[in-house]
Amino acid sequence: MPKIKLTYFGIEAAAEPIRLALVLSGQEFEDERIAFPDWKELKPKTPYGSLPLMTIDDGPVKTQSMAMLRWVGATCSDTLYPRDKLYDVEEALGVVDDMKKSFEPAMYINMMPQSFGYPEGFGKTDEGKEKIKKLRTEWVEKELPKFLGRLEGLLDKSGGKWLVAGLDNPTIADCHAVVFLRSLTRGHVDYVNTQCLEVNPKVVSYVKRFCNLAPIKERYQDGIGSPAYK
Structure with a gap:
């Protein structure tokens, strides 16, 4: 199974569908939660100034929540995106x-x-x-x-x-x-x-x-x- 880290704030919103898809697929992942006060410093270091972010097997940072959701469905499960x-x-x-x-x-x-x-x-x-x-x-x-x-x-x-x-x-x-x-x-x-x-x-x-x-x-x-x- 790939090593996945998902980075978002400590709320549901844009990252939660991805989290739920990972949970349903049985895929373990690091659920990194960013405190809002820390976002100002992190934001300019992100590709597009937004979250969530995903890394797969310590590879390059991935962006766009819907792309992440589709990738999880297609890669980590046989039933989530048939x-x-x-x-x-x-x-x-x-x-x-x-x-x-x-x-x-x-x-x-x-x-x-x-x-x-x-x-x-x-x-x-x-x-x-x-x-x-x-x-x-x-x-x-x-x-x-x-x-x-x-x-x-x-x-x-x-x-x-x-x-x-x-x-x-x-x-x-x-x-x-x-x-x-x-x-x-x-x-x-x-x-x-x-x-x-x-x-x-x-x-x-x-x-x-x-x-x-x-x-x-x-x-x-x-x-x-x-x-x-x-």
Whole structure:
């Protein structure tokens, strides 16, 4: 098995789908967590000024989280990125990415207001706080059910178990989807109700089914994440 080191912050976010794929594949890896105060010094030493990073057998540093996820699925497992289901996995990944991109303005306007046409510090103003609240509550009310319905469609197509039909095991698409869905239930995003997934019971059951897989359940037994979806 290759020697792998995955470097990211001590949060889930972009690295967690990769971690979960490694866990499901049975691949041992060094899970290096960078403290936020140390990031300023490390950032200029990275290829593109971003994390996560991956090294394989002490080789050159690899970048781009989705490339890492696909590599793990293709290299470390026979079931996470099966060649005969390549298109189906990519289609499911695309559906999840559409959902994530839809939420980005509401999620990141507080941290990167300039990217959305607002001045620096906008999120700390009264106007900014109201704008953030409006964007997030409206997304949960109007957009989230639509995207959950798309995921439900994939589940129905597959018989209700995973996002890709005809498989008994999850794929990297499920690793990608569950991390984002769980992020909405953990209470760390202001104005996003931790019960927001409950509008779609099939998706809730899907998240629970994934999180109750033995390797994943063991990983989350320390209390990481919403108790409802462990």
